Amino acid sequence: MRKFYIFYIFVTITMCFITENLNASNKKTTVFVIELKKDIGGTAWVYCQKAFNQAKEKNADVILMHMNTYGGEVVFADSIRTRILNSPIPVYVFIDNNAASAGALIAIACDKIFMRPGAAIGAATVVNTTGQQMPDKYQSYMRATMRTTAEAHGKDTIIQGNDTIFQWKRDPKIAEAMVDDKVSIPGIIEAGKTLTFTAEEALQHGYCDGIAESIDEIIKNHITEANFEIIVFQPSFWDKVKGFFSSSIVRSILIMLIIGGIYFELQTPGIGFPLAISILAAVLFFVPLYIDGLAANWEILIFLLGLVLLALEIFVIPGFGIAGISGILFSVAGLTLSLINNVNFNFDGVQAGTVGKSLLTVLVGITLGFVLILYLSNKIGSTGIFKKMALNTALENKEGYIGVSMDELQLVGKTGYASTVLRPSGKVNVEGKVYDAVSTEGFIEKGVQVRVLEYRTGQIYVEKI
Numbered sequence: 001m002r003k004f005y006i007f008y009i010f011v012t013i014t015m016c017f018i019t020e021n022l023n024a025s026n027k028k029t030t031v032f033v034i035e036l037k038k039d040i041g042g043t044a045w046v047y048c049q050k051a052f053n054q055a056k057e058k059n060a061d062v063i064l065m066h067m068n069t070y071g072g073e074v075v076f077a078d079s080i081r082t083r084i085l086n087s088p089i090p091v092y093v094f095i096d097n098n099a100a101s102a103g104a105l106i107a108i109a110c111d112k113i114f115m116r117p118g119a120a121i122g123a124a125t126v127v128n129t130t131g132q133q134m135p136d137k138y139q140s141y142m143r144a145t146m147r148t149t150a151e152a153h154g155k156d157t158i159i160q161g162n163d164t165i166f167q168w169k170r171d172p173k174i175a176e177a178m179v180d181d182k183v184s185i186p187g188i189i190e191a192g193k194t195l196t197f198t199a200e201e202a203l204q205h206g207y208c209d210g211i212a213e214s215i216d217e218i219i220k221n222h223i224t225e226a227n228f229e230i231i232v233f234q235p236s237f238w239d240k241v242k243g244f245f246s247s248s249i250v251r252s253i254l255i256m257l258i259i260g261g262i263y264f265e266l267q268t269p270g271i272g273f274p275l276a277i278s279i280l281a282a283v284l285f286f287v288p289l290y291i292d293g294l295a296a297n298w299e300i301l302i303f304l305l306g307l308v309l310l311a312l313e314i315f316v317i318p319g320f321g322i323a324g325i326s327g328i329l330f331s332v333a334g335l336t337l338s339l340i341n342n343v344n345f346n347f348d349g350v351q352a353g354t355v356g357k358s359l360l361t362v363l364v365g366i367t368l369g370f371v372l373i374l375y376l377s378n379k380i381g382s383t384g385i386f387k388k389m390a391l392n393t394a395l396e397n398k399e400g401y402i403g404v405s406m407d408e409l410q411l412v413g414k415t416g417y418a419s420t421v422l423r424p425s426g427k428v429n430v431e432g433k434v435y436d437a438v439s440t441e442g443f444i445e446k447g448v449q450v451r452v453l454e455y456r457t458g459q460i461y462v463e464k465i
Helices: 002-026 042-057 074-085 102-109 136-151 172-177 199-204 215-223 237-245 248-266 273-291 297-315 322-337 352-379 384-389 407-411
Strands: 029-036 062-069 091-100 112-115 120-122 155-160 163-168 196-198 228-232 415-418 425-430 433-439 449-456 459-464
Touching: 029 042, 029 215, 042 062, 042 074, 042 237, 062 102, 062 215, 074 102, 074 136, 091 102, 091 215, 102 120, 102 136, 112 199, 112 215, 136 172, 196 199, 215 228, 237 248, 248 273, 248 352, 297 322, 322 352, 407 449, 425 449, 433 449
Parallel strands: 029 062, 029 228, 062 091, 091 112, 091 120, 433 459
Antiparallel strands: 120 196, 155 163, 415 425, 415 449, 425 433, 449 459
16 A cells, blocks of 8 residues: 555656646747837837836746837937847847937847848947037937946956956946947057947857847847747837827927917917917827826926916016016926926936937927928918918908098198197197197197198198297
């Protein structure tokens, strides 16, 4: 009986071991693929946020970014970089052809970098929309961001005999040289040139973990030899819309339309097309931010309060003072705060560069709004499509377009007498009819003869004879 129990236990343990191995061999490795093949901007950031969440929901083993980009906006690249560094799921990148500028920053943040033969990574100097290099304060921030991203991967411990050497997995100096052409690294780059690696150079200097022709090759040679499944992130229509309205350029245009619409509405009687444009632009500006949790209720209320103060300054309070200045400050603050990922009044996780970028977006939009106002003010009614937006018909008197009677104009040069005392306004009698008049000489007694000098702005002006 005892031998039977021993045999039973042995069989049970053996079956459990075999079952576990069978389950392990049948388990598929899930690789979640994100396509980054356009400029890095609001759309890329929206895609990455949703894709990372989906990868977590599907218990993905690896996130693989399929990249081919010449760069884009640093503020969005920095947000993607931060998401990668904080990801509990390993993030790899396959550089299909290009990882320039903002793309290089994202690639360096990934746990492993793979490149296609002929691909390149680097050239991360900050430039403006015309391709001109930005001032050094922008370069300084980008240099630090690239260095700290490379440092985030830590160091390797190398033991050589009795010596222990700590070597960076990705040399921060190399990352800095991709931004600053003043950095010199012997044997790699000389001063005066911005660093860009080919696939072979990146592999040699620790900025590439393997060269491959396809995603399948990367998975089979570097991720798993067992069964695997590939899930490719598919953005929805709403993701594309949110991405479009997240662009700094689009946001600046929306701010421009808000300011321009309000201005032109104030110039025309009633409520019409300009106000509708302004309201639509405000909705398109705030709604995506509100849904994403960036724009809180109080931030939108600050913006609306600014508009109310500006309206009071224009329509109620004479001159321009505290209400007008406060209105401008509140409006700018509301728009800027809605672009910042703060939690109520807690700004601990908000970087100074993000605040500056958001404020710059708002100020650029307002500036463009005023430029649009000046441009359209000169164009409306003159040429092109703007010709139909203004009344060009001549309002001739003979056609009945008479707002004020011009009969008094015929009195200029005629004489009469003051039927009341003029102090200096009063009434005069000219050719048997009484008219309101103003003396150009001050006080005129009743009954004194007067002469009509002019008729201006609906008023007769007289003098003593």
